[in-house]
Amino acid sequence: MRFDVLTLFPEMFHGFLSHSIMGKAKEKGLIEANLINFRQFSDSKHNTVDDTPYGGGGGMVLRPQPIFDAVDHLLENVAEKPPIIMMTPQGEPFSQEKAEELSIYPHLVLLCGHYEGFDERIRQHLVTHEISMGDYVLTGGELPAMIIMDSVSRLLPDVLGNPMSHVDDSFSTGLLEYPHYTKPSEYRGLKVPDILLSGHHANIDKWRREQALLRTWERRPDLLKSSNLTEEDRKFLRLLEADQD
Incomplete structure (x- = not known):
């Protein structure tokens, strides 16, 4: 470039x-x-x-x-x-x-x-x-x-050390990005969510998607109107709305 x-x-x-x-x-x-x-x-x-x-x-x-x-x-x-x-x-x-x-x-x-x-x-x-x-x-x-x-x-090949680093960035998927955690697993009594320590990648992916939806719903609900949402996504959002009511 x-x-x-x-x-x-x-x-x-x-x-x-x-x-x-x-x-x-x-x-x-x-x-x-x-x-x-x-x-x-x-x-x-x-x-x-x-x-x-x-x-x-x-x-x-x-x-x-x-x-x-x-x-x-x-x-x-x-x-x-x-x-x-x-x-x-x-x-x-x-x-x-x-x-x-x-x-x-x-x-x-x-x-x-x-x-x-x-x-x-x-x-x-x-x-x-x-x-x-x-x-x-x-x-x-x-x-x-x-x-x-x-x-x-940062979107160009080989610019970022990990070529997948930008894939889940905020706005890249139409949603805000899910939360990140790193070591230690507990700091000042604050613990990393158990799901991230489970090693169950399918469950982790599901949790991350739901967290991205939750964060977007809370902070930038306008983005949800143009996001490519699955039926599972819509079901999760309906649950959030029901809880709010």
């Missing part, structure tokens, strides 16, 4: 790309991250990338020229145009499903904004996707870009 990140602050990514899973994936050559300061593509005398908005108003707007030229340079010898993703609070809410969709591409271009936002011509004629991290506004697109890089990278 190749990430091209257009940003005014490439130094923000150095620590992120040097440690933990991302650092190891980069060392192994599983991901490539190119940090491009699009200020260097500015055609103005003072390398400015923003200007006052037409029609008045507060803040400054990113000019189209540096960003269009930066993308043209990046894709000059690229046979197939990759997704060009704008970080914006006006975009599609990011989700695990979106991360899985993006993970099939070998190349992503991430566009990090600042100031009041982007000239609309960038949105209309350059980008292919607009992504939001939620209903709030950040000072720039760098943190959202890192989130996308992290969530997409």
